Amino acid sequence: MRRYFNPSKVALNLSVFLLALFILGPILWLGVHAFVTDWKYPHLYPSGLTLNWWSKVFLDSALKTAIRNSLIISPIVVVLSMVICLPAAYAAGRMNYWGRKTFMITLFSANSFPKIGLFAAIATLYYTLNLMGTFLGVVIIQLLGTIIYMTWIPAAAFASVPRYLEEAARDAGASKFTVFRTITLRMAMPGILVAIVMSFLASFDEAQGSYLVGAPTIYTMPTEMYSLVQNYPIQVAAVFSILLAIPSVLLLGLARKHIMGGQLAEGFQIK
Amino acid sequence: MKNVEANMGLELRGLKKILGGRVIIENLDLSMAKGEMISLLGPSGCGKTTTLRMIAGFLIPDAGTVKVAGKDVTNLGPEKRPSAMVFQNYALWPHMTVSRNVAYPLKIKGLGKIETAEKVEAALGLVNLLHHQDSRPGRISGGEQQRVALARALVQEPDVLLLDEPLSNLDAKLREKVREDIRELQRRLGITTVIVTHDQEEALSISDRVAVMNAGKIEQFSNPQDLYRHPATEYVATFIGALNRFEGNLVEGRIVSGSDVIGIRPEDLILSSQQNDDALPGTVELVIPRGHFFEVVIRREDGIFKAFTNEFIPAVGENVFVKIKKSLRYQNGKLVG
Ligand SMILES: Nc1ncnc2c1ncn2[C@@H]1O[C@H](COP(=O)(O)OP(=O)(O)OP(=O)(O)O)[C@@H](O)[C@H]1O
Numbered sequence: 001m002r003r004y005f006n007p008s009k010v011a012l013n014l015s016v017f018l019l020a021l022f023i024l025g026p027i028l029w030l031g032v033h034a035f036v037t038d039w040k041y042p043h044l045y046p047s048g049l050t051l052n053w054w055s056k057v058f059l060d061s062a063l064k065t066a067i068r069n070s071l072i073i074s075p076i077v078v079v080l081s082m083v084i085c086l087p088a089a090y091a092a093g094r095m096n097y098w099g100r101k102t103f104m105i106t107l108f109s110a111n112s113f114p115k116i117g118l119f120a121a122i123a124t125l126y127y128t129l130n131l132m133g134t135f136l137g138v139v140i141i142q143l144l145g146t147i148i149y150m151t152w153i154p155a156a157a158f159a160s161v162p163r164y165l166e167e168a169a170r171d172a173g174a175s176k177f178t179v180f181r182t183i184t185l186r187m188a189m190p191g192i193l194v195a196i197v198m199s200f201l202a203s204f205d206e207a208q209g210s211y212l213v214g215a216p217t218i219y220t221m222p223t224e225m226y227s228l229v230q231n232y233p234i235q236v237a238a239v240f241s242i243l244l245a246i247p248s249v250l251l252l253g254l255a256r257k258h259i260m261g262g263q264l265a266e267g268f269q270i271k
Numbered sequence: 272m273k274n275v276e277a278n279m280g281l282e283l284r285g286l287k288k289i290l291g292g293r294v295i296i297e298n299l300d301l302s303m304a305k306g307e308m309i310s311l312l313g314p315s316g317c318g319k320t321t322t323l324r325m326i327a328g329f330l331i332p333d334a335g336t337v338k339v340a341g342k343d344v345t346n347l348g349p350e351k352r353p354s355a356m357v358f359q360n361y362a363l364w365p366h367m368t369v370s371r372n373v374a375y376p377l378k379i380k381g382l383g384k385i386e387t388a389e390k391v392e393a394a395l396g397l398v399n400l401l402h403h404q405d406s407r408p409g410r411i412s413g414g415e416q417q418r419v420a421l422a423r424a425l426v427q428e429p430d431v432l433l434l435d436e437p438l439s440n441l442d443a444k445l446r447e448k449v450r451e452d453i454r455e456l457q458r459r460l461g462i463t464t465v466i467v468t469h470d471q472e473e474a475l476s477i478s479d480r481v482a483v484m485n486a487g488k489i490e491q492f493s494n495p496q497d498l499y500r501h502p503a504t505e506y507v508a509t510f511i512g513a514l515n516r517f518e519g520n521l522v523e524g525r526i527v528s529g530s531d532v533i534g535i536r537p538e539d540l541i542l543s544s545q546q547n548d549d550a551l552p553g554t555v556e557l558v559i560p561r562g563h564f565f566e567v568v569i570r571r572e573d574g575i576f577k578a579f580t581n582e583f584i585p586a587v588g589e590n591v592f593v594k595i596k597k598s599l600r601y602q603n604g605k606l607v608g
């Protein structure tokens with residue numbers, strides 16, 4: 001087979017390459033800067049390799065505290081969010097079509113209200129409740145950002161479990177609770193996993209509200225970034241960014257394996 | 272008394288159900304013996320599924336009682352009733368393998384591992400599906416899914432087996448085979464069975480007795496021959512099999528005007544080329560081959576008749592004599608002779 005020079009194909013490849021560069025470029029830049037001593041414009045190569053920035057992060061107590069705070073707060077936020085939202089999501093998923101639509105749209109409108117305005121209002125409430133600068137205050141503010149994920153996605157997942165599959169289990173002798181545990185919850189699990197991942201990331205990356213409520217006593221990784229950028233060399237921020245990205249990458253990998261490749265996806269092939 | 276109870280399969284007495292403000296089932300009585308297989312047959316929307324769901328316990332009747340094997344179960348939920356249902360779309364759980372689907376009822380009952388495995392194997396053997404034990408329901412054919420659903424019901428050793436249009440999702444050829452398999456299994460296990468269908472051929476060929484339903488009531492509950500030869504109501508006569516229906520009376524082999532309704536089965540018309548006793552002349556308008564017999568449409572002066580014949584086959588336009596061998600007479604929808 002002879003190959004012809006194909007301009008449209010070349011253009012396509014080029015645009016894919018540029019898009020990839022645009023998306024991956026900053027990450028590449030971060031990756032390089034986390035390991036080099038210095039690399040500024042007129043120089044073609046970095047001046048040297050080092051792990052210095054990493055030890056700086058792990059030895060600095062403020063940075064360490066921020067990492068620890070984030071790793072404690074986000075799981076708590078996710079668990080609380082599940083406890084609060086999943087029953088509501090189940091109820092919504094079991095409503096009729098219009099009930100569910102109304103519920104979802106109400107939530108969505110509340111969520112699309114500008115965040116910073118909401119935070120300002122909450123801040124005044126926090127002062128009267130003495131929640132400013134507290135751990136609980138930060139948890140609550142992050143919780144707000146997860147609600148939309150933890151209700152919308154699981155509600156849709158619960159709604160998509162066919163009633164007759166639950167009835168078949170009742171007929172086989174299972175109590176209502178057993179049916180929920182072994183059939184409904186099990187089949188809604190992919191949706192719930194997605195919601196957990198999205199909520200964790202929303203909480204883990206949340207900066208505005210956490211800064212407003214937490215600073216200067218409680219810093220999480222994203223809010224620590226603000227002072228980091230001002231007080232440290234750029235390479236330390238690069239290291240920190242990479243650390244910040246690790247949970248997202250891990251969770252997405254996990255979710256992909258369990259949701260897209262696994263038996264759960266296969267299960268949804270029959271009606 | 273005790274003996275009668277032991278022989279009871281299922282008894283419905285005075286069942287009534289209102290749904291969406293409408294009376295769907297009204298004063299329905301039905302009783303069947305242990306080991307019997309019956310069909311609920313009727314047109315779409317007549318309340319077959321509603322009746323079956325009241326037997327299974329998914330619907331609690333507004334009035335009346337449900338007794339299974341002599342025990343009143345009217346107010347029990349489906350998990351407490353000794354009935355097992357095969358759903359129209361099979362309702363297999365997609366996240367479990369075939370054998371886990373079948374094992375589920377036993378696990379719920381708290382049976383031990385070894386006993387469960389034995390019973391699951393026996394049930395899957397019964398429906399010839401041992402080779403698909405570890406497959407997921409989504410990966411096997413419709414007919415196989417149907418058999419898994421059946422195995423899942425049988426493994427519960429129910430007092431009543433309920434099947435809601437179990438064959439409607441299968442293609443025509445498979446349907447006939449599966450229905451014979453179901454009947455054979457039912458006979459062998461001696462299991463009391465109620466099957467819902469709107470296919471009369473299916474109902475007549477598979478069941479000991481058929482309950483013909485119309486608008487929430489049972490019109491007639493009888494064996495297939497009886498339903499066909501002695502339909503108790505005009506509705507049953509027209510619903511089961513083909514029928515020539517005339518408004519009028521039958522006098523000396525001729526339809527004359529009157530207040531009755533006369534029904535004649537197409538095979539109860541005798542065609543011949545010669546005049547004999549009660550036969551009246553007519554002209555053949557249509558001859559349709561129907562496989563092992565011919566359908567012949569004849570115009571007589573008193574009406575148009577459809578006849579089934581396989582002995583004398585006339586040609587279109589030919590003049591023949593038509594004799595009415597047997598007829599059904601209805602007054603106000605009820606059989607009078
Ligand atoms: N939950 C409900 N609310 C209101 N009406 C209902 C409900 N369920 C069933 N009906 C009505 O009751 C009637 C009988 O329904 P049913 O499902 O028992 O019919 P069917 O004989 O099984 O028909 P098909 O052959 O179509 O399955 C129908 O007119 C249906 O619209």
Ligand SMILES: [Mg+2]
Pocket residue numbers: 319320321
């Ligand atoms: Mg039905």
